[in-house]
Amino acid sequence: MTAHPCLADVARRAGVSTATASRVLSGRGPSSAASRDAVRRAAADLGYVPHPVARRLAHRSGTRIVFAVRDARADILRDPFVTRAAAAISAATEPEGLGTALLRLPLSASAELDRLAADRSVAALVLAGHDRTLMAGLPAALRDRTAVIGAGGSDVDSAAGVGALLHHLYGSGRRRIALIAGPRWLAASRAPLTAYTRLIRATGLPERVVHGDFTTVRGRSAAREILRRWPDTDAIATVSDATALGVLQALAADGLRVPHDVAVTGFDDSPLAEAVHPGLSTATHPVELIAVSAVRAALGAPSPGRLFPSRPVLRTSCGGAP
Amino acid sequence: MTAHPCLADVARRAGVSTATASRVLSGRGPSSAASRDAVRRAAADLGYVPHPVARRLAHRSGTRIVFAVRDARADILRDPFVTRAAAAISAATEPEGLGTALLRLPLSASAELDRLAADRSVAALVLAGHDRTLMAGLPAALRDRTAVIGAGGSDVDSAAGVGALLHHLYGSGRRRIALIAGPRWLAASRAPLTAYTRLIRATGLPERVVHGDFTTVRGRSAAREILRRWPDTDAIATVSDATALGVLQALAADGLRVPHDVAVTGFDDSPLAEAVHPGLSTATHPVELIAVSAVRAALGAPSPGRLFPSRPVLRTSCGGAP
DNA sequence: CTGTTAGCGCGTTCAG
DNA sequence: CTGAACGCGCTAACAG
Numbered sequence: 212m213t214a215h216p217c218l219a220d221v222a223r224r225a226g227v228s229t230a231t232a233s234r235v236l237s238g239r240g241p242s243s244a245a246s247r248d249a250v251r252r253a254a255a256d257l258g259y260v261p262h263p264v265a266r267r268l269a270h271r272s273g274t275r276i277v278f279a280v281r282d283a284r285a286d287i288l289r290d291p292f293v294t295r296a297a298a299a300i301s302a303a304t305e306p307e308g309l310g311t312a313l314l315r316l317p318l319s320a321s322a323e324l325d326r327l328a329a330d331r332s333v334a335a336l337v338l339a340g341h342d343r344t345l346m347a348g349l350p351a352a353l354r355d356r357t358a359v360i361g362a363g364g365s366d367v368d369s370a371a372g373v374g375a376l377l378h379h380l381y382g383s384g385r386r387r388i389a390l391i392a393g394p395r396w397l398a399a400s401r402a403p404l405t406a407y408t409r410l411i412r413a414t415g416l417p418e419r420v421v422h423g424d425f426t427t428v429r430g431r432s433a434a435r436e437i438l439r440r441w442p443d444t445d446a447i448a449t450v451s452d453a454t455a456l457g458v459l460q461a462l463a464a465d466g467l468r469v470p471h472d473v474a475v476t477g478f479d480d481s482p483l484a485e486a487v488h489p490g491l492s493t494a495t496h497p498v499e500l501i502a503v504s505a506v507r508a509a510l511g512a513p514s515p516g517r518l519f520p521s522r523p524v525l526r527t528s529c530g531g532a533p
Numbered sequence: 534m535t536a537h538p539c540l541a542d543v544a545r546r547a548g549v550s551t552a553t554a555s556r557v558l559s560g561r562g563p564s565s566a567a568s569r570d571a572v573r574r575a576a577a578d579l580g581y582v583p584h585p586v587a588r589r590l591a592h593r594s595g596t597r598i599v600f601a602v603r604d605a606r607a608d609i610l611r612d613p614f615v616t617r618a619a620a621a622i623s624a625a626t627e628p629e630g631l632g633t634a635l636l637r638l639p640l641s642a643s644a645e646l647d648r649l650a651a652d653r654s655v656a657a658l659v660l661a662g663h664d665r666t667l668m669a670g671l672p673a674a675l676r677d678r679t680a681v682i683g684a685g686g687s688d689v690d691s692a693a694g695v696g697a698l699l700h701h702l703y704g705s706g707r708r709r710i711a712l713i714a715g716p717r718w719l720a721a722s723r724a725p726l727t728a729y730t731r732l733i734r735a736t737g738l739p740e741r742v743v744h745g746d747f748t749t750v751r752g753r754s755a756a757r758e759i760l761r762r763w764p765d766t767d768a769i770a771t772v773s774d775a776t777a778l779g780v781l782q783a784l785a786a787d788g789l790r791v792p793h794d795v796a797v798t799g800f801d802d803s804p805l806a807e808a809v810h811p812g813l814s815t816a817t818h819p820v821e822l823i824a825v826s827a828v829r830a831a832l833g834a835p836s837p838g839r840l841f842p843s844r845p846v847l848r849t850s851c852g853g854a855p
Numbered sequence: 856c857t858g859t860t861a862g863c864g865c866g867t868t869c870a871g
Numbered sequence: 872c873t874g875a876a877c878g879c880g881c882t883a884a885c886a887g
């Protein structure tokens with residue numbers, strides 16, 4: 212036995228036509244118990260494996276998932292969360308016989324989206340960093356095979372996750388809590404902001420919000436901005452560990468002690484969080500499950516769930532009151 | 534204009550046969566200037582884009598790159614270096630019209646490799662974590678479309694990188710330098726070890742080697758092992774930042790100061806390295822270039838280069854002498 | 856240099 | 872329920 216047996220070989224051995232063999236093996240269409248048995252046996256005997264590429268050509272479906280990450284910065288593809296998600300998606304596509312291609316989308320990406328819509332190798336699209344405008348401009352040809360990671364799709368329950376961290380800050384006595392939110396253009400930035408606003412409203416605390424971009428650099432400048440505008444701030448919550456790292460650096464540079472003077476929280480539970488000093492309180496997320504869910508949804512299968520838990524991980528950075 | 538024009542449409546409009554059109558557009562085979570011109574014009578007029586899947590079926594080539602990482606632990610796919618490399622490979626395959634699938638291989642992986650060899654959707658294989666045994670057992674069908682990341686393939690010049698860090702330790706007065714090397718089964722573990730041995734031989738320092746596995750947990754235990762066997766150790770070099778983090782934790786737990794009592798170095802320049810306290814000296818690597826090089830090599834194209842620079846990044850963890 | 860013909864391997868009508 | 876025939880879109884062998 213050398214080359215791969217094809218459907219015709221199986222059909223011949225089973226004494227049926229290729230059409231019948233195809234129906235039996237794909238499970239679609241009618242078939243008698245007799246032929247079903249013969250075909251199955253023949254396939255097993257020959258070690259038949261359908262040709263993935265031929266199958267996709269006949270089905271007019273693509274061969275890869277494109278994971279498109281929209282961001283202003285090109286180096287977003289090196290972001291720890293993005294690389295982890297990309298790896299997870301890539302691992303999730305392996306058993307499907309598919310592959311994953313990673314692509315950055317600039318903020319206005321209509322040209323790239325049109326290109327993807329016309330690319331017949333694209334089986335489905337997984338989108339991160341979307342907003343309403345982007346979704347509205349999504350080519351019709353992609354609509355029914357696009358899934359989103361973040362608000363409206365396979366998402367972390369960031370309202371609950373950030374909310375829990377905020378409540379912990381409040382519960383341990385912090386009363387002047389600032390938030391470094393996500394970028395304004397990002398749909399996923401809304402939920403944590405809502406959680407923050409809700410706490411502020413419920414408690415009557417002062418509202419202190421600035422916007423970040425998931426980078427350490429911006430974390431530093433945002434922290435400085437907060438301390439300049441509201442010098443008595445006693446806690447800074449963020450929506451990414453990288454941002455929180457920048458905050459820790461800025462505070463250290465100013466001689467402020469964490470958590471004594473200012474408490475800090477991150478988000479995502481990256482390896483950073485346990486590495487920094489003091490240990491960063493954050494929230495942990497099942498990125499791999501989210502990736503699988505998004506891939507499933509993009510491929511049109513019923514996705515197991517949409518909102519995934521955001522579990523707080525408390526370390527010393529948000530310890531007791533000042 | 535609605536659906537995609539096919540090669541026959543182009544040929545018809547250009548007044549030639551599909552064979553000629555194919556030859557012109559693919560650049561393979563002879564063609565007259567006249568027909569070349571006509572075909573090109575027709576293709577441009579119609580906005581012709583070849584069907585990637587049909588092309589690959591006819592070529593009998595696959596549609597995806599499989600990035601297989603061999604390791605004892607299943608969660609190696611969450612390792613920062615692996616996710617970054619996977620993302621880079623995934624990004625590198627996008628312009629090629631291919632996708633990437635990520636797969637973990639157990640230490641003895643002959644069954645999985647056979648499966649990959651038989652999988653006609655696999656265009657090429659990129660392998661990490663290999664050793665001689667694995668390479669010897671590589672199915673013949675994969676031999677000419679496999680590239681390796683690490684020793685013998687697209688690799689970091691880890692001998693130079695680790696060597697530079699070791700020399701820095703020596704140059705700043707350290708005289709009892711231990712090394713936490715990579716796992717024994719890994720081919721890529723050899724080069725750093727050689728760099729270490731060379732320094733030991735040249736200087737007459739005592740040889741202190743234990744083996745790690747790129748995890749923080751093992752970094753901790755390895756550091757404890759070193760301190761138990763050789764209590765006067767004044768420097769610990771590692772071959773991964775995660776390992777170095779474990780070392781820092783173990784030293785802190787023992788009340789040893791870094792770098793005053795013991796200097797520490799990492800490898801890979803992960804986000805960890807700048808986040809920890811004290812800042813971790815490490816070496817930085819062009820992972821994205823390495824990934825592209827490996828993909829190119831796997832696809833059979835002449836790869837631009839094999840050995841990529843490992844540039845030391847000095848932070849306080851390997852500062853002045855005790 | 857060109858066109859004809861035959862694959863690549865599977866899916867899917869549509870008569871029987 | 873079955874099978875012959877065609878379609879998916881492109882490439883390659885082979886006469887001319």
